[in-house]
Amino acid sequence: MAPPLDPAVLRGMPLFAGLDADAMAEAVALARPRRHARGAAVFTQGEAAAAGHALIDGRVKIVQTGPDGQQVVMRFIGPGEMFGTLAIFTDGLYPADAVAVADSVELSWPAAAMTDLMERHPVIVRNALSIVGGRLREVQHRLREVATERVERRVAHALLRLVRQAGRRVETGVEIDFPLSRQDVAEMTGTTLHTVSRTLSAWESQGIVESGRQQVVIRKPHALVAIAEDLPPLRSGD
Amino acid sequence: MAPPLDPAVLRGMPLFAGLDADAMAEAVALARPRRHARGAAVFTQGEAAAAGHALIDGRVKIVQTGPDGQQVVMRFIGPGEMFGTLAIFTDGLYPADAVAVADSVELSWPAAAMTDLMERHPVIVRNALSIVGGRLREVQHRLREVATERVERRVAHALLRLVRQAGRRVETGVEIDFPLSRQDVAEMTGTTLHTVSRTLSAWESQGIVESGRQQVVIRKPHALVAIAEDLPPLRSGD
DNA sequence: CGACAGGTTGAAAACTATCAAACATTGTGG
DNA sequence: CCACAATGTTTGATAGTTTTCAACCTGTCG
Numbered sequence: 349m350a351p352p353l354d355p356a357v358l359r360g361m362p363l364f365a366g367l368d369a370d371a372m373a374e375a376v377a378l379a380r381p382r383r384h385a386r387g388a389a390v391f392t393q394g395e396a397a398a399a400g401h402a403l404i405d406g407r408v409k410i411v412q413t414g415p416d417g418q419q420v421v422m423r424f425i426g427p428g429e430m431f432g433t434l435a436i437f438t439d440g441l442y443p444a445d446a447v448a449v450a451d452s453v454e455l456s457w458p459a460a461a462m463t464d465l466m467e468r469h470p471v472i473v474r475n476a477l478s479i480v481g482g483r484l485r486e487v488q489h490r491l492r493e494v495a496t497e498r499v500e501r502r503v504a505h506a507l508l509r510l511v512r513q514a515g516r517r518v519e520t521g522v523e524i525d526f527p528l529s530r531q532d533v534a535e536m537t538g539t540t541l542h543t544v545s546r547t548l549s550a551w552e553s554q555g556i557v558e559s560g561r562q563q564v565v566i567r568k569p570h571a572l573v574a575i576a577e578d579l580p581p582l583r584s585g586d
Numbered sequence: 587m588a589p590p591l592d593p594a595v596l597r598g599m600p601l602f603a604g605l606d607a608d609a610m611a612e613a614v615a616l617a618r619p620r621r622h623a624r625g626a627a628v629f630t631q632g633e634a635a636a637a638g639h640a641l642i643d644g645r646v647k648i649v650q651t652g653p654d655g656q657q658v659v660m661r662f663i664g665p666g667e668m669f670g671t672l673a674i675f676t677d678g679l680y681p682a683d684a685v686a687v688a689d690s691v692e693l694s695w696p697a698a699a700m701t702d703l704m705e706r707h708p709v710i711v712r713n714a715l716s717i718v719g720g721r722l723r724e725v726q727h728r729l730r731e732v733a734t735e736r737v738e739r740r741v742a743h744a745l746l747r748l749v750r751q752a753g754r755r756v757e758t759g760v761e762i763d764f765p766l767s768r769q770d771v772a773e774m775t776g777t778t779l780h781t782v783s784r785t786l787s788a789w790e791s792q793g794i795v796e797s798g799r800q801q802v803v804i805r806k807p808h809a810l811v812a813i814a815e816d817l818p819p820l821r822s823g824d
Numbered sequence: 825c826g827a828c829a830g831g832t833t834g835a836a837a838a839c840t841a842t843c844a845a846a847c848a849t850t851g852t853g854g
Numbered sequence: 855c856c857a858c859a860a861t862g863t864t865t866g867a868t869a870g871t872t873t874t875c876a877a878c879c880t881g882t883c884g
Contacts, residue, residue: 412726412730414730414734415815416816418730418734418735420729420730420733420734422726422729434719434722434723436719437715437716437718437719437720438716438719438720438723443723443726444726470708470711473708473711473712473715474711476715477675477711477714477715477718478675478676480675480715480718480719480722481672481674481675481676481718482675482676483722484672484718484721484722484725485672485676485681487722487725487726487729488650488660488681488682488725490729491658491660491725491728491729491732492650492652492656492658494729494732494733494776495658495732495775495776496652496656496658496776497656498839498840499839499840529861529862529863530862530863530864531862537733538732538733538734539840539841540840540841540842541862541863542840542841542842542863542864542865543839543840543841545862545863545864545865546840546864546865548863549863549864549865560848560849560863561848561849561850561861561862561863562862577653578654736871736872737871737872767829767830767831768830768831768832769830777872777873778872778873778874779830779831780831780832780833780872780873780874781871781872781873783830783831783832783833784832784833784872786831787831787832787833798831798881799829799830799831799880799881799882800830
């Protein structure tokens with residue numbers, strides 16, 4: 349029933365780095381592919397977890413919801429990235445929602461399969477450790493940002509991160525390559541969509557960004573860096 | 587030169603869970619013990635890292651410093667906990683300062699020794715993965731708090747976490763068992779020492795806490811939980 | 825005893841959230 | 855194809871938190 353999968357999809361995935369071709373094939377064979385239309389949930393907070401997901405194509409948003417319904421966007425996942433793996437190492441429940449923000453294709457491994465793979469190929473465990481370690485660092489960095497910086501700088505940082513992760517050159521600058529609402533940015537930075545809107549409006553009038561409905565183009569990345577780093581604003585034209 | 591170390595110090599350390607006695611002894615033999623007086627730095631942000639530290643006794647504060655000097659307390663380490671291990675899995679530099687807030691005794695493993703241990707005893711890698719995974723979850727939780735809750739609730743949460751981690755029963759309630767300044771609490775919660783001081787003063791006048799110089803006793807944990815969870819304040823005397 | 829680190833408190837200023845209303849764009853069903 | 859609902863965005867006004875600035879207090883330690 350399963351459509352034939354090209355083992356090459358795992359190439360370049362950090363989790364499987366260092367595996368030989370046979371092991372890759374084995375890993376692919378154990379994975380279950382799925383499609384998710386834009387807006388669909390890949391999994392839901394609190395649900396019992398599969399053991400791991402890898403995004404092949406599209407974009408997925410990881411959102412954590414608090415007891416009072418407040419939402420925080422933990423991160424956006426792009427092609428080649430793993431997600432939803434944290435549950436395996438803890439209580440087996442997803443700690444957040446994953447929602448496709450663009451039409452997406454994803455692979456997932458049942459818990460037993462992943463455990464098995466890890467046992468047979470210890471390098472996967474090492475890889476996982478380094479991935480989770482890197483992510484811990486990232487989140488600590490964001491925690492510091494949210495705890496110490498004001499909204500404008502946080503929004504600048506968030507956009508710069510998105511540019512790095514999903515930036516695409518266009519004529520007028522660099523575009524963030526998936527639908528991104530003001531609300532999304534607000535939930536990434538711990539503020540409200542109103543404040544994000546005002547911030548972007550101000551930047552727009554300074555020619556730093558161009559933005560519209562769920563879409564942002566950075567025209568002067570340099571200026572955004574200056575804001576993020578709290579440097580004196582630049583004079584000249586870039 | 588090294589004083590003889592009792593292998594039992596590693597008992598109960600999650601990183602070494604599941605190791606047999608021989609392996610434990612091996613691990614202890616490779617560790618280097620050190621004392622740190624209150625206020626001394628165990629290591630410093632940016633410094634090249636040893637591979638791991640374990641606290642035997644005392645209390646250590648992990649503080650990350652931003653480019654403009656803003657500090658954030660990432661966590662407090664108690665006896666039996668590992669710290670400073672994140673560097674191994676990333677770039678080999680400590681991402682934060684570690685400062686002894688009480689006289690402390692610590693073990694550390696040179697990078698080569700730890701790598702060696704992990705290679706010989708894969709269960710250590712598994713343990714590390716689960717520890718780092720758990721910590722990632724914790725930090726994500728705090729990120730949500732800082733991003734969505736107001737100061738009073740954040741301070742309540744922070745104190746409750748400290749009570750869980752280092753609470754000691756005393757006549758009037760539960761005391762946080764190490765020196766903790768207003769500034770520390772501020773850096774844990776992303777606010778200023780002034781606001782923390784005002785918050786604690788208010789709670790003191792409601793009989794919820796008793797606090798003095800670098801010392802906090804929670805008299806009504808229940809009331810603090812109510813604040814943290816944003817429940818209606820309690821009437822009766824508990 | 826004096827210096828100092830830690831703590832408290834008032835007043836003013838700065839941010840940001842909240843409330844409210846209007847506008848724009850997209851997609852859909854008639 | 856158009857009207858309209860739904861969603862996303864903008865902006866003004868106001869209110870509320872929290873920071874900032876300043877001054878003062880208190881116990882500790884050398």
